[in-house]
Amino acid sequence: MAAHFVVVPQWQGSGAERAMRLVDGAEAIRGDLPASATTLVEVPLEAGDAEQTGVHRWSSLRIVRERQTAALAAIGSPAITIGGDCGVELAAVEHVARAGRTVLVWADAHADLNTPTSSPSGAFHGMVLRSIIDHGIVAPADVLLVGTRDLDPAEEHAVESLGIALVAIGEVGAAVAERAAEGATELYVHVDLDVIDPSEFAGVGFPTPFGTTITELVGAIGAARAALPLSGAGVTEFAPASAAAAGDDLPSILRVISALTRPEPAPAAAADAPSAG
Secondary structure: OOOEEEOOOOOOOOOOOOHHHHHOOOOOOHHHOOHHEEEEEEOOOOOOOOOOOOOOOOHHHHHHHHHHHHHOOOOOEEEEEEOHHHHHHHHHHHHOOOOOOEEEEOOOOEEOOOOOOOOOOOOHHHOOHHHHHOOOOOOOOHHHEEEEEOOOOHHHHHHHOOOOEEHHHHHHHHHHHHHHHHOEEEEEEEEEEEEEEOOOOOOOOHHHHHHHOOHHHHHHHHHHHHHHHHHOEEEEOOOOOHHHEEEHHHHHHHHHHHHOOOOOOOOOOOOOOOOOO
């Protein structure tokens, strides 16, 4: 897939104590991307104000969303959004969903289904998926939670009441194919790097045990793309502790990006096609 990268080093949506590491993470990934196919979205320096929304730093998040939306609109090819915190996915998923019914594969240790009233932190990265659903961008039935294992009580209630599917990583392809058969036309894959087990990937703000392996994640991305062509994707929440630590984790991130951008497989020729003779 010929993809354009949109780097959004947003940190204001994070609830981590060292959220500024997300800026370093986004810049580290950017250093390995082709400059001619990469757009950088400028993020305000200031933390921002809640603006009576119940969401910490909302004023800065709003500005980033506007800038990111404009950057995505200017790109003709599918875009891979590089965060920053998970909040960058609101604009990215919205951009794809304008084209048609979208299957959203949400590969994340956390469900991100809180609201401003239920959130224990007030951090938007824990509310972004709920915002996508509540704004009517993607239907709950088209959301696939993958590798999700750390849910707040309000999020557990949302999963049940909204009918959101918790999908085993080996069943992602089948779940996407089912929705494609029902009329879905677009595929967006969200990867919060904390979906990976901490034993394999350390550079996140909220490491969560019992995650997926990188090999499993790459396989699930391939299975999803085999079921429905990829329309967009996001890779978020890289928060390296140091430049050296970033170097240790970048090969794993590049494996994920490669799985998202490698060419679609060519359709197999029909076995019973007549011979030229």
